[in-house]
Amino acid sequence: MEIRQLHNFSRIAEVGNLTRAASLLGLTQAALSRQVAQLEAELGTVLFKRNGRGLVLTDAGQRLLAHVPIILRQIAAATRAVRGDEGPVQGTLVLGLPPSLARTSVVPLIDAFRERLPAVTLRTVDGLSANLVEMVESGKLDCSVVYNQPPSDLVEMRLICEEDLYLVSGPAAGDNGKAPPRTLALADIARLPLVTAGNTNVIHVALATAMAAVGLEPQVAHEIENLSAILDLVQRGYGSSVIPLSGVHSCIGNPELTLHRIGKPSALRCSLSVLRPVRTLDDALIEQGTSLISEVVRQQLAVFHANVERSIDA
Template sequence: MRQLRSFVQIVELGSITAAAERLQIAQPALSRQVQALEDELGVRLLSRHGRGVIATEEGQTLADRARKVLEDVELMVQDITARDHRLRGTITLGLPPTVAEVLATPLVADTLRLYPEVKLRITTGFSGHVQDWLQRGTIDIGLTYQGAKVPLVRVQPLLMERLFLIQPPGSPQAPISLREALAATTILPSPDHGLRKLIDQAALQNGVPLNIALEIDILPTLLAFVERGAGSTVLPLVSVFPLVQAGRLVARPIEEPALGRMLVIWTSLNRQPSRLMRPFTEMLNNTVRDLVTSGEWPGTTL
């Protein structure tokens, strides 16, 4: 069972070194585990390349089936230990980076306080990555911004996040119409980014050609160019709130109409939910509600 867990980690991370760090196992010992599996099965499970490893066809089959076996073992252990009514086990949560910045710390604190025997793992990635991880069984719960429909997942609305036009210091602070915001010289993420797709769609629907000065996917770099006056951008308030409070950026509400996006909870319909799922999801909702009502997640509504 330990070898299977280790192998699944290697395949998911694409690196024996990264998996060894995650599992807190010496790299040579982890390599020996893989070699033992290959010797036992009589097939090659991993192909090595300059940036790490990738599963062979046989290795991917083993990883996919091993995930199901490990999940069943986890459920069995939870059922056996359910007599004392204490929740135990592991929950893996996938979050977009901007959501993780505001949610991860209070969520970990609430988990430690309410469910001290539950191990919470948090991984971050863009919404498309989170959806892919959920479908592959790498994570148990995913938070993403609602976009295209994905088969075999359950979607639960969590909050509505309003978008703002972010401008250099000294800019007007009054609300701005959507058409005016879209017509501004902008610095935006690349076209594959979920937020960029939303902005492109809004521009198309309103017949406003975008004037894009730069495309930058690294948020701190993007904001640095906005602060220098190279252009404006469109973001949720939480992404820039400290900089706005410090007077380094201006956040203008977009109105007529407002522009926003829905953050949703994704869970898989292909997997049997563990005993942890319902209470953890309830706690997640409560943590988010507290952050919104207290103003710690600004620019959002439930």
């Protein structure tokens, strides 16, 4: 197998049409078709089948596609290692982000990469923290920002900051139809029906652990993984939700949503870290990329914190 064949195979799989893929790759359809035939002959299996709309992967093609991004990233990393520190870093950095940060930080991150690392293309993937860790460990991601994850022998984890958690309530969320106070104790939250991202979600685990320490437990009314859907349910009065600072910032100005600090006895926080595979510790692209990601996320959260606190005090 050649690197070029694998790259072109993944592009065909992405667009699902041989003619369109050939145009994007700057090849003739005949030349691209020959590459596919050569790859299938070498592997001894069919990778694509035709349907009414174009080409779709066979089961064998799906299995190959799962390995291709990892292979291409390893080759790119090997190339960078051979070249050493000559010239500015370049290539593609695939970054995992939790949903709350994906909603608010992608544009600032791309702006920062364009300014500071212009030869680097940033790609982002959304996911829950535990899933993102597994993707970094397996090589499917170059790095990721995650919440409250235990150490691993396969990844290096660097703390970015401690991110505050807030309660978001909707219409008539408090007792007797009254809005809860703007600063809540855990005992106040324990009386509210909550919309959460599930019992294994790191934000819910942080809340449940803090409550358990004072003999309380959360009342989970609905479990929904999608952050936008959670906020929609809160806005419609199905319950309240505990959400990280990066997720509640977009709620400012929404007349149907109210933000509340969590305190008494102390604020509720989650650690936010950036992680990368230990095998990439000498990779300049990932080193500079993760440093820039940490800087931008830290700056964004400082701005968000000031905005949210002003909103609560208004």
